[in-house]
Amino acid sequence: MSAREDILGRIRSALRDAPVAPQIPREYRATSELDQDALIHLLVDRLVDYKARVCVVDAAEVPERIAELLADARSYVVPAGLDAGWTAGPHSAPDGDRRREDSVSAPLTVAELDGVDAVVTGSAVAVAETGTIILDGSPNQGRRAISLVPDHHICVVNAADIAGILPEALRRIDGTRPLTMISGPSATSDIELERVEGVHGPRNLDVIIAR
Amino acid sequence: MSTFLGMPSLPVFGTGNLHAAESFPTAAHRELGNAQLRANLGHATHTIRDKRLQVVSELPDWEQLRDAGSAIKESVMARLPELLEQFEQNFTAHGGVIHWARDADEANAIVAGLIRDTGETEVVKVKSMATQEIGLNEYLEEQGITAFETDLAELIVQLDHDKPSHILVPAIHKNRTEIRDIFLREMPGADPELTDNPAVLAMAARAHLRRKFLTAKVAVSGANFALADSGTLAVVESEGNGRMCLTLPETLITVMGVEKLLPSWQDLEVFMQLLPRSSTGERMNPYTSLWTGVTEGDGPQNVHLVLLDNGRSAALADELGRSALHCIRCSACMNVCPVYERTGGHAYGSTYPGPIGAILSPLLTGIESEENSSLPYASSLCGACYDACPVKINIPDILVHLRSVDVDSKRGKKKLPSQMDVGMKAASWALSSGKRLGLLEKGLPLGRLAAGPDQKITKLPGIAAGWTQSRDIPAPPQKSFRDWWAKEHHGPESGGTNAPAQGNAPADAHNNAQAKAQDKEDGA
Structure with missing residues (x-):
């Protein structure tokens, strides 16, 4: 008998008392009903608590803000589908040398990504209450590796994509895409259960909230 | 599979690192002698308790989330065969490969075989309870495969040749200074000036593991959740070592207990609120990765899942x-x-x-x-x-x-009743009748005699000796409560005519003052 048949048989045998699956009481909150200003305020508060750096700007100011944040980067990578205008601001115009583009059809190697200082991505949805940004691998977010290996992640969140609480956010997402939920820079609580920011993932997380 | 319905079989139990080799009292007695351990644990558990309480109290619907979480899991158990088949179908449809393992040995052999097929002799590992349970690292070592633990606490335990002592923070029994000393002793190229600042120690771990992450071809992980309706797996972590292992290698092998399933994507909204707040006391853990089989051009292209029974079906039968x-x-x-x-x-x-x-x-x-x-x-x-x-x-x-x-x-298993059995039988006889108890209480003065002039009994005979091993018993009182009560309420000094008859005393009338006040009221 195969292990599969054996295990399923054991489980069926274990359930011979035929327990009934209960109705799931979903009395928990499904929506938050905060307006956009309140959502932005809450998201900023939570991200700052995680030691992420956050700024709130008008959509038109995003390129300038990105350029400022990239000022010290010797090189950076962007997903091929990133808004072309974002990394072509006044300061980043002559960026041919330090700007790298990554896509599924033309991916950078891991070693190449390790040599890059920063990454700029968009995001799929954010959760204000928990300070969480979700990337779903869409063209403006790219492969998972690019937002992981460089040490500085600059992530743009559109204000319209901020949900109040987790259930609202997950309902906007296709669960079968490769997903990464990010809540602040990498951190550990492994030494005396005290949180320390900055381990293997990007040690610096800049979030630009675009109104 | 319906042929198995209604065919009861004996439970098949799990193997691996699931056993206490010595009894808990013996082991606990030894561990309690370690003052450093107790100080480290006291500090860490109190830190996390406070954090958990704070983030839990922020949610107005915490109890509703717990109710939903409990019901979802109960439903998973009731529907487990059906959900496993559904998950298998979806995971496989997305290019993943499922393996089934009856016990620890079978799971270890499957994982080692999959690694051998890649030609690699090194793997990076994400912290996983299932692989701890089956003793995967030790097995792989016997097979000539080196497994590098990448979670900071697992790394500390592995470098120190120690065993985990906590499921979330396996090195919770070590303080920062001990961890610094382990790094200095065991980590090749560790800076001799390393301090015990946790941030500095985390940086040392980053430098130590970075090359491994960037060159690893095979990773082994566990999984926190598996969603049956989509075939999706989830790993919840903090440091980014999980993302490294789940994203960069060519081959990913996940080992997961069969009970980790959730029926649907919607259920994730419950558990991703419950888990981070309960574990690290954070509103959300820094990183959660979800993958559904293989995604072309993004992440590992060979994706395996080992579904582990190892005693879970036996637990389910209880x-x-x-x-x-x-x-x-x-x-x-x-x-x-x-x-x-x-x-x-x-x-x-x-x-x-x-x-x-x-x-x-x-x-x-x-x-x-x-x-x-x-x-x-x-x-x-x-x-x-x-x-x-x-x-x-x-x-x-x-x-x-x-x-x-x-x-x-x-x-x-026993032919003769034990001392405990005899004692329990005797207690049952004595306590089932007031007369019998009263008769036995006449023996109290004997206990006073045994206690001697210091009014303490320091050694009881037989199995009762366990009670006096670490404490004394004070001498029994001169008379029993029942004797005292009878005297209080019938004797000349009570003076009351309304005193309850012996045997009808209310169970909670243990407070003398209260009883007397009641007497006065009644008499007024």
């Missing part, structure tokens, strides 16, 4: 104990447990320590396995674990249930 399988490995129960806080995790022997381990380990292995029958007694039944559990596992009830399973199993 109708009163099966809810132990609802556990999402958050560790809140150990962080609030007065026993765990003092003995630490090593005293439990098994991969799963603390209150959940005290029920899960004997359920997975059977109560008769090695010293696991001592684990259900490793509790004062205070119930703090039940209050903290995000999926409302009634751990105290299951502890009591397993104690009775233990007593029944021991009784079944």
